[in-house]
Amino acid sequence: MKVFCGRANPTTGAVEWLEEDENYDYHQEIARSCYADMLNDKDRNAKYFQGIRAAVGRVKERGERAVVLDIGTGTGLLSMMAVTAGADFCYAVEVFKPMADTAVKIVEKNGFSDKIKIINKHSTEVTVGPDGDMQSRANILITELFDTELIGEGALPSYEHAHRCLVQEGCEAVPHRATVYAQLVESKRMWSWNKLLPIHVRAEDGEKIIVSPPEMENCPGAPSVYDIQLNQVPLHDFAALSEVVTMFSVDFSKPVNRASAHYAVQLKPIKTGTAQVVLSWWDIDMDPAGSIKCTMAPYWVQAAFEDIPWRDHWMQCVYFLPNEEPVSQGQSVVLTAFRDDYSVWYKLQKGRNEEATTAIHEETPVCLCQAHLLWNRPRFGELNDRSRTTQYVHALEKVLKPNSVCLSISDGSLLPVLAHHLGAEEVFTLESSAISHSLMQKIFKANHLEDKIKIIEKHPELLISSDLEDRKVSLLIGEPFFSTSLLPWHNLYFWYARTAVSSHLTSDVTILPRSASLHMMVVEFKDLWRIRSPCGTCEGFDVHIMDEMIKNSLDFRESREAEPHPLWEYPCKSISDPLEVLLFDFQQAVPEHTLRKEGSLNLSRTGKSHGVVLWMEYHLAPGLSVSTGLVQVSGEKGFCQWTPHCKQAVYFFNTVTEPESLINNPSAVAYAVSFNPKTGEVIMDFKLKLM
Missing domain, CATH: 2.70.160.11 (Hnrnp arginine n-methyltransferase1)
Incomplete structure (x- = not known):
């Protein structure tokens, strides 16, 4: 059965209908989940193995069979640890079917099929009895149901049900507390x-x-x-x-x-x-x-x-x-x-x-207040960044005229307030959602501007002359910031919005920002590379996990796409100089032809080439820009400082999952990067040139 799902394209704003069927391939979702990170966390794995061995030992010392219930088994790693430690049988529960199917293959490959049963259910649906999923209650409970907040993944309801229905009173638990x-x-x-x-x-x-x-x-x-x-x-x-x-x-x-x-x-x-x-x-x-x-x-x-x-x-x-x-x-x-x-x-x-x-x-x-619904935490930090605001103020001062009719296009931006205070004759702001409309009303009222800045709750393509009181816009501004954006180039939606409102602009309209550019740099990560690397498990316990994920439905292959990460949290150093790849000219409408650039990027520092970081820079006015990525590269080793207000795009080389010799010895990176204006996608391909 095929299902069509509607999705708003974050760059173009168009609604796209995507076809999905019952055989939908989840390998990318799993590849981008935290399985590799968890499997590569040697401290976590070693502590779990120690705890499981001790728990099995205590049960055996009492002369009992060691029957394990493993809730949220994932790859089956903890269940295999339990059997290796001497458990007699293990019920491994995994609700996500693609993961459960792969766990079956991993358990079989490692020779544990006779002692581990994979149950593809939520633990609260598992039954016990002669005809149930479990023949008897377990006397050892193993779980890894925790998130950063401890209980955010539903650990408490799962534990409550397990103690009531699935495990014996006084059972051993790993973790214990x-x-x-x-x-x-x-x-x-x-x-x-x-x-x-x-x-x-x-x-x-x-x-x-x-x-x-x-x-x-x-x-x-x-x-x-x-x-x-x-x-x-x-x-x-x-x-x-x-x-x-x-x-x-x-x-x-x-x-x-x-x-x-x-x-x-x-x-x-x-x-x-x-x-x-x-x-x-x-x-x-x-x-x-x-x-x-x-x-x-x-x-x-x-x-x-x-x-x-x-x-x-x-x-x-x-x-x-x-x-x-x-x-x-x-x-x-x-x-x-x-x-x-x-x-x-x-x-x-x-x-x-x-x-x-x-x-x-x-x-x-x-x-x-609705602000926390529209703005995420980094966005609050961005709005409170005085140096960034100063850049916008200086840019507005350069382009504003006493008779400027100003239209702002962003989600919940303060640029309309800045434009008014700096002398624009009339200011309009286009807000695409009821939340951003309501929030901006509150902000304008708090600053006694409710009668001086007009909010238009419409998508750009629906704008009509009467919305602008039959005025032509002489200054179009944007940060750009849109709440649906994930990757840096998604905020190019501003370009599509600018194109949609072209008929409402004067012939000599000023656009702020004037343009944007896409930049990239090859880096070595201190740790982030681990989320895409082959994984060991722990000392004294060796099973085949990643190779089975590679060969089966949860393919751990290179995604050939970039993914968003807040790099201020993940130290790295530059292996190459930064390079401007593509330029987007907001003075003109979105072109029909593809923008493309290819070439070779020489590696100027020694190190492990884990991947490429990409980010956008917005050019507000001559000599004034704001970056969503690199702030500076410092020292001989090239340590990078990134803006903390945005996520950057990271493209991991497939060499992260290959022998170290391929990571250590490239002399350059060949690249081909293109922007498809019809889809709003940035398509990229990189190849390491070895010495």
């Missing part, structure tokens, strides 16, 4: 990811300040956690206001309750400051004694931070308090963690623990 930690901090940088801070604009008639609406000031923010690599955040970016405290623990060997709960901890600030953010992480004990521990603690908590294992499937959490709270050194406050089935949030209260714990559980925070 999890503990969540928190630290209260003040951080201007992190707080800029959550609130719109005042923006100062110097105009001819004095300084103007753009302020956020009251709804945003009092908004509890987005309900989702912001998970990042805290190990890439320097100490000068935050001030610790408390010691690290234990918030709560979950014992997985006992019945687990999914019901909402809260945990209050009294703490005395170690420093006077403004509490804004809670940094949080967890660790898991693989055994009851806590002697086998796997921790997510960031570098400033760990003694030997240079040996911290790198992981991308588990990171650390940034939680934003509902409001900034001043705290004084030594004066007690109470930090409360609330949780429901899938998420955690925090609140800070003054006073003693007894007073604070009388507070009843609060509902999950929900965004009230």
